[in-house]
Amino acid sequence: MISGRKLLVAALLATVSFAASSAIAQNAKPLKIGLLLSLSGPAASFGIPERDAAELIVAGLNSQGGVDGRKVELAIYDDTTNPTEAARGATKLIREDGVVAIVGASTGSGTLAAAPIAAREKIPMLAPNATISVTARESQSYPYVFRTMSNDLVNTKQLYEAAIAGGAKKVAIFYQEDAYGKDSATYVKKLAEERGAPIVDMASAPLKSIEVAAQAVKLRGSSPDAVIMQVTAPALGGAFVRAAKQVGLDVPIWGSMGLGQKSFIESSGAAGNGVRLVVFGNWDDPSPRQAKLADVMKAGGKSPQGFAELISTNGLLAIVEAARKIKGDITGPALRDELEKLCKVTTYSDGELCYSKDDHDGWSTDALTTVEIRDGAFKRVQ
Amino acid sequence: MYELLEFSSRGVLLGVTYGLLAFPISLLFIATDTVDLAVGAYAVLAGAVAMFVGGSVNPAVGILTGILVGVLASAAIGSISLMLGRRQKGDPLVLVLASFGFAIFLESVVLTLFGKDPFIRQPFTYFWNIGGIRISPQAGVNVVVGLLLIAAVYVLLYRTSWGRDVRASANNERAALLAGIPVRALRFSAFMLAGLLAGIAGVLVLYTSGMDFASGMHLTLAGFGAAIVFGLHGPLRGFFGGLAIGVVETISAGYANGGLASLVPLLFIFLVLTLGRGGRQGPAGVRA
Incomplete structure (x- = not known):
């Protein structure tokens, strides 16, 4: 049985600590x-x-x-x-x-x-x-x-490193014609030159292009081991992936972070299988x-x-x-x-x-x- | 050399799409002496509807609904044209501006109803190998539809009384009216036909390369370029204009560098228009 005194002490302590905590909160x-x-x-x-x-x-x-x-x-x-x-x-x-x-x-x-x-x-x-x-x-x-x-430099560099990690020596680039696409393509080109393995070919298309088979044929001509896509628009990225499949450009394709969206998968269709991206987050498989x-x-x-x-x-x-x-x-x-x-x-x-x-x-x-x-x-x- | 052949044949296949979009533009020009800048928007609307109805019901129903919606959309601009014709005494520029506004309106409609993601359908998972060039069977479908439409438009314009009346009223509206030709009804029917052609083009683009809500203006410009390059007066010329631009585009994408590749087709159109005779001869409605 708890004595009256102990109860009083407990009550007092409780009051004091309550007052103290509310004083902090206030x-x-x-x-x-x-x-x-x-x-x-x-x-x-x-x-x-x-x-x-x-x-x-x-x-x-x-x-x-x-x-x-x-x-x-x-x-x-x-x-x-x-x-x-x-x-x-x-x-x-x-x-x-x-x-x-x-x-x-x-x-x-x-x-x-x-x-x-x-x-x-x-x-x-x-x-x-x-x-x-x-x-x-x-x-x-x-x-x-x-x-x-x-930042974009880190992301682009990592994309390039990942693409050549598998042993790719001849890398080609496909980029969208805007500030992002052009700048990051130029940056990869510089990185590749520093590595002593220059980019073998580059092709580009305006953001709104609906057909890029010619670009895929152009890149195929230099027989690359891998292609890096500097593209953020899912429709354009999908169009390139499909075109590559169609013209027989059967090499690993690497895409930039902006393509990490469901609509890119949908727009690529069956040709998208095996395409790799370097992304900041991934909810399909977190x-x-x-x-x-x-x-x-x-x-x-x-x-x-x-x-x-x-x-x-x-x-x-x-x-x-x-x-x-x-x-x-x-x-x-x-x-x-x-x-x-x-x-x-x-x-x-x-x-x-x-x-x-x-x-x-x-x-x-x-x-x-x-x-x-x-x-x-x-x-x-x- | 072999590569050049591949670029050219791929260019022809790309050009078929442009040529299909040129049909409605030059047809309307022949029939009404104006340019409808919403043609690409009808195509996108038809494609989006075909995609969503096709996905939830069945593809054939989707395609038909899509084309029908394209026709309805162009019937709307046709009605606007009739209203404007009554008030503005037929200044063609007013309709050009109205159609531009309508194109922006349709773009918002598609964005609101169908979202920002690309629309695309790919029923073919295999390719044809023609002389070492891998081509999707869809390209074959496009060529066949394109040729059938050429034949149909040609017969309609030059072998039927409807076509004769349309050409007559475009050539000289007053004379046509005096001859008892129902000019206004004819114009409206030309809009419906243009919507039908744009809708078919839209469905083919959906099945070939895909599109998104904002593709309308790009498609209009591609079709417009194809339509004007050899002269706006004949749909057949528009189709071949499309093929020519497609070939120039793929060859320049294949051989020119970076941004230059996108510039060459425009340069080509510019050169043909300034140096060539295309588009200068004769009033609207002359032989294709």
């Missing part, structure tokens, strides 16, 4: 994070899953007591896939909503427009873009911009860590669509991780300093996040996975 201001994403317009296919994943992660964090007793609050702004709106959104999120960090924008051009404003207000931006110029060292905004995925995010999404009633979920949560978790290290007030400059010190942080993506003073890219080849199309799905290649 002192701790919420951690306000802005989401500057494209929820409408052409990039909405990225922006919407980016937002959905961020909201579910925040709900999970808050249900476990938030970040060191602080609740996490999201302020969301739709930039309508318009860089001008992205710039306006950055101002609104910082000035009116009082956010201490921003995840966004969904497009590289949106980030480039908003970053100077964020940098002027000393608010870090976590950019879910592969566009090289987003973290250009010479930019005025550089100190405040951090990338949440591997790695254990990605599977955890898929579970979080499913518990929230959403199904993951692409790598968008991974790159927005990468940004969010980096902010949270940096905020945990701050003892006093959480401000933009304090977060920036801590972000620059973050290293060996794991999220739902493969690989590790590691920022430094000279590296705001953070993500490297260990975040990338090689997948192969088999029976209408992307399967991981071990």
